[in-house]
Amino acid sequence: MKFDFAKILEVSKRYWAIIVFCVIMIVAVIAIPLFVSGQQAQLQKQLALRKATNDQIGQVLHKQRHQPVVSLDPDAAAPLLTEFPNDRVIAAGENAIKGVQRQSLEMKNMAAEINVHKLLLPGSLPVPADPFSFRRVYLAQFETEIPKVLQSATPPTDEEIKFRSDQETQKQTDLMPKNSATGEVFAKEVLQQNINMMLASLPEKLRQEAATQHKMYMAPTALSMHPALAPPAQGAAIIVPDAEAIWLAQMGLWIQQDVVGAIAKLNAASTNVASSPVKQLVQLYVPTDRNLYVLPGAVQGGAAAPAPAAGTAGASATPTNTDTDPFPKDYLVSVTGHVSNGVFDVVEFYVVLNVQAADVERVIQEMERNRLLTVIQSEVQSVNSAAMQLQGYYFGKTPIVTLTLKCEELFMRDWTHTLMPGTIKTFLNVDQQPGQGTTPTASTN
Numbered sequence: 001m002k003f004d005f006a007k008i009l010e011v012s013k014r015y016w017a018i019i020v021f022c023v024i025m026i027v028a029v030i031a032i033p034l035f036v037s038g039q040q041a042q043l044q045k046q047l048a049l050r051k052a053t054n055d056q057i058g059q060v061l062h063k064q065r066h067q068p069v070v071s072l073d074p075d076a077a078a079p080l081l082t083e084f085p086n087d088r089v090i091a092a093g094e095n096a097i098k099g100v101q102r103q104s105l106e107m108k109n110m111a112a113e114i115n116v117h118k119l120l121l122p123g124s125l126p127v128p129a130d131p132f133s134f135r136r137v138y139l140a141q142f143e144t145e146i147p148k149v150l151q152s153a154t155p156p157t158d159e160e161i162k163f164r165s166d167q168e169t170q171k172q173t174d175l176m177p178k179n180s181a182t183g184e185v186f187a188k189e190v191l192q193q194n195i196n197m198m199l200a201s202l203p204e205k206l207r208q209e210a211a212t213q214h215k216m217y218m219a220p221t222a223l224s225m226h227p228a229l230a231p232p233a234q235g236a237a238i239i240v241p242d243a244e245a246i247w248l249a250q251m252g253l254w255i256q257q258d259v260v261g262a263i264a265k266l267n268a269a270s271t272n273v274a275s276s277p278v279k280q281l282v283q284l285y286v287p288t289d290r291n292l293y294v295l296p297g298a299v300q301g302g303a304a305a306p307a308p309a310a311g312t313a314g315a316s317a318t319p320t321n322t323d324t325d326p327f328p329k330d331y332l333v334s335v336t337g338h339v340s341n342g343v344f345d346v347v348e349f350y351v352v353l354n355v356q357a358a359d360v361e362r363v364i365q366e367m368e369r370n371r372l373l374t375v376i377q378s379e380v381q382s383v384n385s386a387a388m389q390l391q392g393y394y395f396g397k398t399p400i401v402t403l404t405l406k407c408e409e410l411f412m413r414d415w416t417h418t419l420m421p422g423t424i425k426t427f428l429n430v431d432q433q434p435g436q437g438t439t440p441t442a443s444t445n
Contacts, residue, residue, distance in 0.1 A: 064080065065080070065081040066078035066079060066080055066081055067079045067080070067081050068093075104323075105323060109414075111372060111410075111412060112412040112414040112415060114370060114371070114372065115371075115372050115410065115411060115412045115415070116412075116415050117254040117257075119250065119419065120134065120137055120138060120141070120250060120253060121133060121134045121137050121138075124246055124250070125243065125246060125247055125250065125419040125420075125421065126243060126247075126418070126419055126420055126421045126422070127243060127421070128241075128242075128243055128246050131240050131241050131242075131246065132240070134229075134241070134246055135229050135241065138226075138229050138249060138253065139225075139229070139230075139231065141253060141257075142220070142223055142225055143220075146223065146256070146257075146260055147218065149260055149261075149264050150215065150216055150218060150260060150263060150264055150267075150281070151214050151215040151216070151264075151267075152214055152215065152216050152217060152218035152281065153210040153213070153214035153216075153217060153218075154210070154217060154218065154219050154220070155207055155210055155217065155391065155392025155393055156203065156206040156207060156210060156392065160206070161202060161203050161206060164202060164206060165198075165199055165202055168195075168198050168202065169195050169198070169199075172191065172194055172195060172198065173185065173191060173195075176190075176191050207392045207394060208394070210273075210392070210394075211272060211273045211274065211394035212272045212273075213272070214272070214273060215267045215270050215271075215272065215273065215276045216263070216267060216273055216276050216278055216279055216280055216281065217273065217279065217280040217281070217354075217393055218280065218281040222281050222282060222283055222284055223256055223284055224252055224256065224284060224285055224286040224287075224288060224349075225249075225288075226241075226245060226248060226249035226252060226288045227288060228241045228242075228245035228249070229241050229245065229246075229249050242421075243421035243422075243423070244421050244423050244424060246421075247419070247420060247421050247424055248288055248289065248290075248292065249288070250419075251286075251292060251347065251411070252286040252287075252288060252292070254411075255286050255347065255349055255409055256284055256286060258371055258373060258409065259284055259351055259367065262366045262367045262369070262371075263278050263281065263353075265366055266278050266359075266362070266363060266366050273394060273395060273396065274394065274395065274396030274397070275396070277355055277356050277359040277362065277363065278353055278354075278355050278359075278363065279353075279354045279355060279356070279393075279395045279396075279400060280353065280354035280393065280395075281351075281352075281353060282352040282353060282354060282402065283350070283351070283352040284349070284350075284351050284352075285349060285350040285351075285352075286347075286349040287348075287349070290427060292347050292348075292349075293318075293340050293345055293346065293347060293428070294333055294334055294338065294339050294340060294346040294347065294348055294408065295317045295318055295333070295339060295340055296317050296318070296319065296328055296330040296333065296339040296340075297317040297330065297333075318339075318340045318341065318342075318427075318428045318429045319341050319342060319429070320341075320342045320429050321341050321342045321343065322342060322343070323343060325342075327341055327343070328341055334346070334348070334376065334408065335376050335377070336374060336376055336408065338374075338408060338410070340428060342413065342429070343412070343413055344372075344410045344411060344412045344413060345410070345411045345413065345416065345428060346408055346409075346410055347408065347409050347411065348406065348407065348408050349407055349408075349409070350404065350405065350406055350407070351367075351403075351404075351405045351407060352402065352403070352404050352405075353402070353403045353405075354383055354388075354393075354395065354400055354401070354402055354403075355400070355401060355403050356398050356399070356400060356401075357380075357382075357398070357399040357400065357401045358398070358399075360378075360380060360401065360403055363403060364378065364405070367405070367407070371409070372409055372410040372411075372412070373407055373408070373409045373410075374407065374408050374409075375405050375406070375407050376406050376407065376408055377405070377406035378403065378404065378405050378406075379403075379404040380401045380402070380403055380404075381401060381402045381404075382399070382400075382401055382402075383395075383400040383401055383402055385399075385400050388400075413430065417430050417431065
């Protein structure tokens with residue numbers, strides 16, 4: 001078949017408009033479905049977004065709302081909000097919030113007032129004016145003052161019994177008639193009999209005196225004395241305690257004075273050991289270094305990370321929150337979650353007491369009364385009073401238990417920060433702006 005391109009070209013010139021129209025129609029038939037399909041997908045996507053927005057608006061409009069919980073009951077349910085608050089209600093709520101904040105700060109100030117402790121020696125901190133004078137009055141607390149407050153004694157030791165035996169022997173010998181010329185005792189046999197009777201009864205007499213003329217027992221080693229201020233060994237050089245040692249010694253003494261004050265109050269009405277609720281202070285252990293402080297950031301085993309050595313700044317985990325910030329809590333370190341922060345410092349210590357079994361709860365309550373002190377763990381173990389009596393401890397006839405208490409006490413920064421030496425301030429991030437220092441990783445509540 002032979003094509004006549006001239007005729008074809010001639011026809012194309014005559015009908016070019018129709019040909020162009022046909023081409024456009026063919027292109028449209030192919031392109032329109034593709035375009036409509038893309039538009040449909042885009043519109044479907046927009047529709048889904050608008051539906052989601054509409055659902056969210058509906059949830060907000062129809063959500064069940066509750067009023068704030070103002071009850072102190074931790075299990076109290078929040079009452080339903082039956083109408084949307086207007087401007088007046090919102091203003092009242094804001095005033096209520098401000099009122100709660102004001103009351104919280106007032107309570108904090110009251111706690112600080114209760115918590116204030118006096119320096120053992122004025123001017124001893126933050127820069128010790130006379131370290132040796134502080135050592136002298138500090139030692140007097142352990143040797144005479146605290147035993148006087150407790151009206152405590154120890155069962156007589158063999159050395160004490162021997163000393164009293166010699167005294168009584170000399171006294172009886174001096175009272176016997178003697179030969180004026182020779183100085184010899186006339187009735188030596190009678191004197192020896194009297195001395196033998198005295199020696200046989202003296203140990204029991206001294207033990208009875210300790211039990212009836214005092215309110216409780218306490219050995220000198222029951223208290224925690226800072227080693228830097230303890231009496232030096234014979235022949236050893238006397239070391240001048242630095243500001244940090246004096247601060248830690250003072251902190252330990254404040255804690256022990258609080259415990260001693262509680263015990264003295266418990267035994268206030270008693271006249272002897274047998275009538276006292278607290279029979280014996282076995283041990284009052286307070287750390288004498290920086291590990292006294294409970295810091296956030298537990299290590300494996302639940303213990304806090306060890307504190308840097310004395311005299312160094314070290315990296316402290318103590319946060320620098322303010323009065324209005326949430327307090328950091330670390331339940332791996334303490335069952336209460338309390339750790340030192342920008343408002344208060346937390347210290348832990350142990351107390352071991354022999355008490356009447358019926359008074360265990362009373363002892364714990366008195367320890368905590370009017371003090372920022374919490375008993376966080378207690379253990380009770382029965383005491384064999386007969387075995388203790390063989391050792392010279394006369395507790396009486398009531399059942400006795402050994403009460404071991406793990407305690408924590410808070411010390412408010414409002415009054416402590418002005419007394420802290422520089423190394424302790426750096427260690428605890430005192431006087432830094434909030435946000436400086438180590439950021440706590442513990443949970444807040």
